[in-house]
Amino acid sequence: MSQSHSLINLKIDGKDVQIAAGATILEAAETVGIKIPTMCYLKKLSPTGACRVCVVEVAGADKTMTACNTRVVEGMAVTTQSEKLGAIRQQMVELLLVNHPLDCPVCDAGGECDLQDICYSQDVTTQPFAAADVNAPVIDHWPLIQQVPNRCILCEKCVKVCYEVIGADALFVNEKGDKAFIDKHLDRCEFCGNCVQVCPTGTMISKPFKFKARPWELRKTDSVCTLCSAHCQVNYESKHGKVLRVTSEDGVTVNDGNLCVGGFFGHGFLNSDQRLTVPLVAGQPVSWDTALGKVNSDLVRLRAEAGGQTLAGLASGYLTNEEGYLFQKLFRVALGSNNLDSTARFGLLRAVKVLRGQLGLTSASGPLDGIGHAEAVLVFGCDPTSESPAVDWQVQLAHRKHDAKLIVADPRRVKLAGQAETFLQYRPGSETLLAGALAKLIVAKGQADSTWLSQQVGNQTELLAYLDGIDVAAACAASGIDQGLLEEAADYLGTANSVAVIFGRAVTQAANAEEAVAALANLALVSGALRGDCGGIFPVAEQGNACGLLNAGVCPEFLPGFQENAAAGADANSILAGIEAGTIKALYLAGCNPLIEFPANGRWKTALAKLELLVVQDILASELTAMAHVVLPGASGAEKCGSVTALDGRVSTLAKAIDPPGEARPDLAIFADLFTALSGKPAPSAATLRSQLAEPKRPGGKLHGATPALTTPATAELQLLVGKCPFHFGTMTTYSAANNELAPAGAILINPADAARLGVAEGGQLKVTGPAGSAIGRAMIKDKVPAGLLTAADHFAAMNIQQIMPSGSNCVAVTAAKG
């Protein structure tokens, strides 16, 4: 690399400036407080140099230079203000304004428009230029986003954020000359809304927000999005008690102002007419006193009749840390029951237990931005674009801007697979073999850091012997991977100084999740992912605050802070069996919907009907609330305070942006009332709870290599893999009109060959039958799924794909037919 780290000395407007080589004039000026006007510049993007407003004069150069993309050199003397520059800037803005419509009063950007601002700051008050208006007509056929070409200054920020940051590459400049406009490959659009966010004018418009409010009327609340486990910074922007849009601040947190389809558009559920606004008993609206009184008295009665072990609770990752803590305390202390669990049972918890045992980790080994600076990134059994877009953006950063090698291992041709150096499209079930073979190759080629391993890994000899015993050729055969590709991937991982290993639902929810995670932990050890500041191992959680919930002790085996709990207790599977057996009589569901989210939920549906008491505390009406004896309306993340823990262990604070609707209450207040009623003691305050939420306890001692069984996956003619739809997060966004516009119902992705074989057309009904039942969904014919594999997402009540799945597996042999 020839870019040195030396310092450059220059003068800007007579001021001495010293800055690292490679910096631009604009960056140098910023360090001494000199502001150069810009229009197309955005720090997180590569400089474009389109607007020509940031022109400056450089001594010795006859021409002006643009500050945003001119690198400083030693001895440079820059002038940022002069009559000549002022005239140029003015004329540039005048040109921008040729045929710019005078619809500022109804333009969405009015009041927060960079073009308005620069006219004002550069004193642009006249228009000497005229030209025919050849602007393209308004583009209205895109879902959710409107494009108004005559407001566009062609700064390309939208194009660049779409490509460089998000990696979608949907937007592009179409046409030549003054007819040029921003167009879109609609099939590539992720509807993240970042084009709207970065647009300096009212060109890119959010349709759901359009005409809802003037920007100055909006109250901004700095908070955190919990739709996935990355926890991006958001500003809830509200008016009259309604969140009307969500934005994010650049340069503040790891998401750097970027949002995804969930963060940007997904808030629609807040205003859904399906929101629960009053407590219900037997379906009838009642007062809080009546509802809580009923819960209290029924629980007391059942506890007295048959003991605390007849009571159970299930929570979801949409609770805050404090709420999770109080929920477990309610069960363990007030009710004397250790029967409590969460959705993480089927995924994250399985991974965390392995990582904790082997590596002493209860979440990712390092901060999320460690991915962006790693030299090699392995994305294994995970579609970050869908599961946790902020992880995707880190991968984009590492791979596109920092030369990281990207290896994607997944049964599906996910978006990142198309960008990867090496794509290992493995057969589901071969994860352990594949990760094991990668680790073996790294060791066999002498690329593992043996000094580090011998210092850090307690059972290094055992680990190396285990890896040595892996038959790479057999692993390739079983996983369907070409050995040359596998060796190439191992080489990238083995030679990189820092490695990030990311894995997600396709691993953590698999039948062999424990073995696969153990193999990935081994791979992290030998590839050096756990060595140094960059990279690490990153389990992507399936729900927003799943990490926080586990740390709060919402599972039978751990008390808060991952303290091991010897007391007997039923986990989700045992709770189901208990209900079926009649030994569990009351179930408290806090934000948790087993009828959609849990596998084998046909069994759950039957079981729930047997309960003497079913309490559902949630924010949205569903089949579940219709079955409940008592419905307690809770509050969404925008309607309450509390802390949440991201997949990398980062703790952030939710700020209350609006009041919960109607009589709905923050979940913590509901738990507190019940706790007091049941225990006779005052509930701890939020502050006390926060202080009691211990740092996770990491077992001491050395790291451990594991020796997971290397089983060859069973083959089946057709398998179904359950995962996530990129446009939805849990069940919540299925109540958001915007997200439903993109994905209105459950779909089953099918390879063109399979579709042809089954005679299924695009959009036609497809019926899949698995071990636990059948489901019907719309066929989407995509070659991103290989022949022999179907995929479906588990958000939709109507399709309810989880009803066909056995507990503890995300991939099963199925039969399929035209529905």
Added chain:
Amino acid sequence: MADVVFSSWGGKVVDNRQGGEPQPAVFKLPDNYLDEGRVGAFMGWDGIILYDREVDVVAMAAEYMKRVQEKYCCAKCTPGKRGTRVMMDTLGRIVAGQGEERDLDILAGLADLLENCKCTLCMTAARPVLDSVKHFRNDYLAFIRGERQAKTARAYHDKVTAPCTDRCPAHIDIPAYVEAIKDYRPDESLEAIRRNMPIPAVCGRVCPHPCEKSCRRALVDEPISIMVLKRVAADHEWMHHQQPPMQPKPATGKKVIVVGAGPAGLTCAYYLALEGHKVKIIDMLSEPGGTVAVGIPDYRMPRHLLQREADVIAALGVEIEYGVKLGRDMTLAQLKEQYDAVFLGTGAFKSKPMGVEGEDQGYKGFSTGGIHYLRMVALGEPIVTPKRVIVVGGGNTAIDCVRVALREGAEESILLYRRTRKEMPAEPYEVDDAEEEGVKFIFLALPTKLITENNQIVGVEVLKMELGEPDASGRRSPQPIPGSEYVIPCDLVIPAIGQDPDLDYLEQGDYGIKKTRWNSIVTHGGTMMTDNEGVFAGGDCEYGAMTVVVAVGHGRRAARVMHRYLTEGKSYLNEEDAMEDIINGFGAFDKNEKVGIAGGLHREHQPKVNGPERIANYEEIELAMPESQAVREAERCLRCYRVGMLAVNG
């Protein structure tokens, strides 16, 4: 050549409109545009050249600006996108008789403002308009006063180019591919490259990159590393296992035979296949690439990448048959009979004689030529390189030979050249590389006699030389120093002073194909067609031993003309080809230009394996430039696009 009536080209005004003693001005523009008519005027990046006073300069300026705005302006900067539109519309109003005098100030003001453009396309396009306003003001005023009607020329022909693009024999849209690298879009970069060049992994490595000699950035600090950026784009696709996106057009039913799977043949086959023609390539070697494969060692050009390029071309439906030689296994007449068109890309594989006493005696230890030595090594044929090797010559083949000899176990590898290092035609960096690897150079030495014992070479007698006056090539010609003879002991002498085409296959019938005095094939008027209709030729067999990129340029041009021949029955140049050649003759680079921007940024270099380390094997010695570094390098590009337009009158 026609007399210049007016010129403002290069800021130098020659105005003969008022008669009198004509001021001379000479430009390398043709008198006629193809057979359409006389060239009346040229308008472009550096001014106006008017040959025919009947040309309506105002109307031409209006047409020029319209084309710039509507056809070429990328819209990616404010003054370019909007400024040229305002200029176009203003000129349009004037020509339509609706102009005002203050419009002329607006045009002049905008031309100034456009000096602040992001690139030079719109910026330079404003210059001839400004010149027209300055020097043809009365014509403008006549329009404004409604006294004139616009008089359009019989035809206008335009062309966008850039100094680098123009200089590149394959005319690759270099600014486009460099900009795509800057924008982190290596796939789009490759797409731009492939529009003119289907073997980017090759030309990203071993192209002599004449483009970099016409790089305007060099006038500011250092030229852009154009060639290496091409490798970055090519390697990205390969390293990511990406399938090239090209899809051939529907089949035309026409069959073409391409003789030779070298750069010219592969290129010709690629573009013909894309047009839907059924192409078969035959080659005498056992692998693709011709001279690139067997004449350029793997440490410079790994052959697996050459194979990948050929595979990409084959994937378009091109059949390649190896081990078949024209003239030995079939005749040209047979090919003509079986195919609708023939492309000869048979290269230059015959080593030139050294002109030294004893070279025709068949001594052991006297190689038949550098290109043969390299080929035998490349193909793994049995050949033993002895301890002391002398290679005679100063070109790239000579350099390759001395470096290969080291890798083949020679303890001493000496390059003998009759001039000095400065005059060597080989790339300077390769000479440096050879020196780093331990090659010895003996300059100003002319071999005069082979010294033998028992029919085995034991040395070469050389005569010392000194440099005299510059010769026709501009290089100082070496003069012998009488009586300075001495003997350099050695075991093997490899002459590497050039190659000639082997055109024996043309002697097997009365084909009527003319040859030059350098024994290369004659083709006509840039169409690459020989005197035998339907037989085209390009590359080394047409030009004499030259560069890969010249061969690519030939292959592409031949394919374009062959497509017309196959589909329309006529071989001719279209506007793009004709303007490409006209601009190329005219020149698009002014080495004396004062660019006037701030510079001081160094060119980025790709990492390289150390000299002693690399002679142990044939692994590639230049390592891939990290893409982030390539982005920094690409940011230095000034995107020197420029549009020229001819007015053709009757």
